[in-house]
Amino acid sequence: MSDEEREQREKLVRFGALLYERRLAHGSAGNLSVRLGDGAILVTPTNSSLGFLEPDRISKVAPTGELLAGDPPSKEAFFHLAVYEERPAAKAIVHLHSTHAVALSCLCHERDDDVLPPLTAYGVMRVGRLPLLRYFRPGDRALAEAVREAAKRHHAMLLANHGPIVAGRTLEEAVHAYEELEETAKVFFLLGERKASPLSFEAIAELNRAFSS
Ligand SMILES: [Zn+2]
Numbered sequence: 001m002s003d004e005e006r007e008q009r010e011k012l013v014r015f016g017a018l019l020y021e022r023r024l025a026h027g028s029a030g031n032l033s034v035r036l037g038d039g040a041i042l043v044t045p046t047n048s049s050l051g052f053l054e055p056d057r058i059s060k061v062a063p064t065g066e067l068l069a070g071d072p073p074s075k076e077a078f079f080h081l082a083v084y085e086e087r088p089a090a091k092a093i094v095h096l097h098s099t100h101a102v103a104l105s106c107l108c109h110e111r112d113d114d115v116l117p118p119l120t121a122y123g124v125m126r127v128g129r130l131p132l133l134r135y136f137r138p139g140d141r142a143l144a145e146a147v148r149e150a151a152k153r154h155h156a157m158l159l160a161n162h163g164p165i166v167a168g169r170t171l172e173e174a175v176h177a178y179e180e181l182e183e184t185a186k187v188f189f190l191l192g193e194r195k196a197s198p199l200s201f202e203a204i205a206e207l208n209r210a211f212s213s
Helices: 003-021 077-086 099-105 121-126 142-151 171-191 201-211
Strands: 031-035 041-043 059-061 067-069 092-095 156-159 163-168
Touching: 003 031, 003 041, 003 171, 031 077, 041 077, 059 077, 077 092, 077 142, 077 163, 092 171, 099 156, 099 163, 099 171, 121 171, 121 201, 142 156, 163 171
Parallel strands: none
Antiparallel strands: 031 041, 031 092, 041 059, 059 067, 092 163, 156 163
């Protein structure tokens, strides 16, 4: 096993425990993945709890999904593979069923192309526009196609009545963006029916100019 793979396996264990302790992951819900330099993907195993991962049992799969090492991968690994295929710069993906983000995914939205208001600069910078993908039953392979389509333009997306998928250039970046999404959703619900003052179109354009990479 390469040093890179060993390091990334340990990192998945650490971040899994962190997300579990922060109650962003519960039971055996949610999955994390990392793409290695050789293109293989490390993904959390099926029925594993993110709070209690073991480095050597983490699944290693080929970009086609074939198991190369470790336990069988999460049943949701197929949509991680679709995002990696569509976004060459993505090196890590976080998918959780955290409370506020899931609540947001269960609302009726006027527009499905952007369901999280631009309330704060960090929300805009880390999450950006958040499209809502329609509901699919767990394991439905048609979800991979919908995810692939959304991943062409978005590193973060929300699955209806399910939860978000967030990609990043590193596991840290994907986790931070996921946490920003969850916190922004929490703020959105705290504001409730009160009239909020989201960032203006100009403010968002300025952020995109200043921080786009
Ligand atoms: Zn899920």
